[in-house]
Amino acid sequence: MSESLNFLDPTVLAGLDNLELRARIVVEGFLSGLHKSPHRGFSVEFNDYRHYYPGDDMRHVDWKLYARSDKLYIKQYEDETNVRCVIVLDTSASMAYSSGGTSKLEYGITLASALAYFINRQRDAVGLITFDEKIHEYIPPKCRQPHLMQILRTLARVEAGTTTNTVKPLTDLAASLRKKSMVILITDMLDDEKKVIGTLQNLRAMGNDVLAFQIMDNAELNFPFNEASEFIDMESNESYITTPATIRKAYLKNLHEFLDYCKKQCQTSGVDYCLMNTADPLDEALSSYMSKRAKSF
């Protein structure tokens, strides 16, 4: 996972700082510090300190601390977190596929880490769910720095699982969400896509903001094989002998039908959808996604 952590380099994330995600957060008022939160009088449970930024309500300045340290700190309360973001990472066996470079799972972990880091830096709460046919890890969304580290350590331990059951974790998540949240699903969608997208639509209908990153390997997208081979399904272990050169067109046709279905269904139901190729750089993929997201507003 050390390589994956490299994607957390600030230079990578600096690119995202300049993208339209920041504007979206402003509009939605999720990111505190950039402007005043539209939600007043929320929980008084102290959670953390943070530096004062111009525009912060002076009532929340800890004057005692100011007296001791001659610095302005704002008391931050748990309910003060504007966005609750849950990253749902698919760790099924199919995500372990790699045609030579980064596997989809590694790519997804890197993406999840970057998003968690980014969200956490925005003082938003971020949580994590990893699953295959069942939920393996669930970290509730929080915005504290140690929480981020917990997420990152959890991601570092992730290993590919077995079959995929995307519906169950999303259903469980929907049941547990008490506020409007942002759900970021990182998956290859190689499940029953109708049920998966149906669940996403339900989440969206509940007022949540849903982002779906579909991770695909370059070999899955282009099917560059020539020599006849016995293809073994990584989840079901089912095998299939064929000559790729013969069926390439048919495969790509089937694949594009699948991708187009996912894309259209997501778009029609308000789910942000982004197809990501593991061969593409992560920052470019995020930038591309943010650009698309910005246009949707």
Add this chain to the structure above:
Amino acid sequence: MVFLTPLFLLGLFAALIPIAIHLIRKEKPPKLMFSTIRFLKKTSKKLILFQQIQQWLLLLLRAAVIALLVVAFARPLFNLSVARLLDADPQSSVILLDMSMSMRYGDSFANAKEAVLDLLDNMTAGDEVALIGFSDSADLVRELNTDLGSMRTLVNGLDQAGYGATSYLPNLRLADQLLETSRYENRAVYLISDFQEIGMDNSDESWKLAPGVRFTGIDVGEQESSNLALTDVRSPEQLLEEAAEQVILARIRSTGTVFLQQGEVTLTVDGEIVDRKPVDLTDRSEEVVTFTTSFVTAGTHVGEVRISGDEFSVDNAFYFTVDVLPKIRVLLVNGEASDNWFDDEGHWFGLAVSSAAQSPFVLQTIAPADVSAAALNQSDVVVLLNVGGLSNAQAQALTDYVTAGGSVLFAPADKVDPAEFNQQFAAITPANLQRPDVLSRDDYLVIADFDSRHPILRPLSSDWVARFQGHWSIVPAAEAEILMQFDNSEAALVERTVGAGKSMLFASSMDLEWNNLPLQGLFLPFVHETLRHLVQPEYKQRAYQVGDSFSLDPTGTATSMEARDAAGVPIVFNNDGFVIKAATPGMITATADGLDTLYAVNILPSESNFTRAAVATLYDQIINPDTNPVQSSAVRTAQLIEELEQPQRLWWWLLSLVMLLVVAEVLVANRTYR
């Protein structure tokens, strides 16, 4: 279809290798972990079927490539007869068919044709055969070929044998040479003949057929024969007018296995029977019949001696010609006449010309003063013996005479003035006189060299012992020909052609004044031959035998000629010299420049001899005891294969097809599981 190297066909089992690999060692494709096969499984079933078809096509292509390569190396041929040639033992044979005159006897030739056809019937397709129809030489040659049908047609078209003599060895040599280029090692010579003994040539007993060549003699001669043959006829060739009666001899012999005792001989001259005489061979093996007849008129007379009394008429006639020549009129101009014969310049010449009982010459002697155009024109040749002091008119008359076709012989001696001679006869003399050269009493010249091929000197080739103490030193004219020379290298006899006439100059006298030539035995024939040469063209042979080649142009100067053979059939010449090869007996008539010339053609008497020899005799003589072939059978078979295969080249087309299949295999394999 046959295969020249069928062992290669064992390689067809190699075509099973791709199938065996496909069925037994079906190689499993490499396993490839993939995220999902849901998109693969949804591919069309047609694609799967197409994929299977491709695999089977690939399998078939590979098997076909191997099979075609094997077939190409086996070298196939589209020819069933070739199979028989290779499996059987094909034969190259030469059939020698005797077409000599003796084969005309009875049914010999018909039997011979049947024998040839039987041989052809017993041959199989692919056998090659040559045919030589022969007598003393090969009259008909059909080289080795496998077209037996055309050979049958050729044999069926043969009408009858010829008239030539029999000679086996030259034709057996030819057969042997033909077999040198034969395709097959199994070689044979078939000789179909009546096996006359005279055909056996024992002159080259060392010659044998090539090793391995089989010989079979097929005797088709009649077991019994009866024949009366003219083995020899003697008749004059040239006669002079008013010649005495001539004797014609005919020698008759019974030459068959059955001895004939009685017969009759008839002499016919110019189509009229002159005489008939019986032949009685009761107590002798041959009889010579004598005819006596006269040939009165000048010109060519045609004679025929014919015998009767046997069944074989082909050799019963003998043809001949007799030329009756007019006497030569000789005008002798005596430049030193004398009552004393010893001093008479013309004495010795006159003796030589008119001393013979049947002299061919009519001599007229005149003095130089009597020379005139009228006198000259009544003679065939003029002889000037030591003549000097002729007037210019006489000289001109002589010049005109010679130019118009007359002939003159100069024999100058001491009476001749060289300057005057050279001036008066400049147009006709073959040499200019320089000076008389008379040697001392004890000195003399002899004839050191002469042209032995000249018609005058050809029969006078014996030593010239005459001594010459005096002679004229002469300078021959540019167009003159020197015929004799003294031992001092000066010319003694020169000849010149002037217009249509001839002139000769003898550089010494013709009496005893300057030499002793008149006392020599050569003097008379020398004079006769000289005069005859000056007047008459050289005698050309007019009697030939069947098989002789000769020119019908008697002078060698004819530009066109019409000729007919004995049957009256026009003769077509295919050469410039009007040369023909006599094929049938009888009289040939040749017409050139309006002048008819007759040639007599007779059969060879030896061919009438039906004495036969055993086939084994000839077999023992020519068969080669070394039966090992010169070339091994394998080599000959290889040559045969090479010849047969070359025009087809099926293996080339097969390899081309293999190349195409390999290309197709590459294309299909690139699209299919390998």
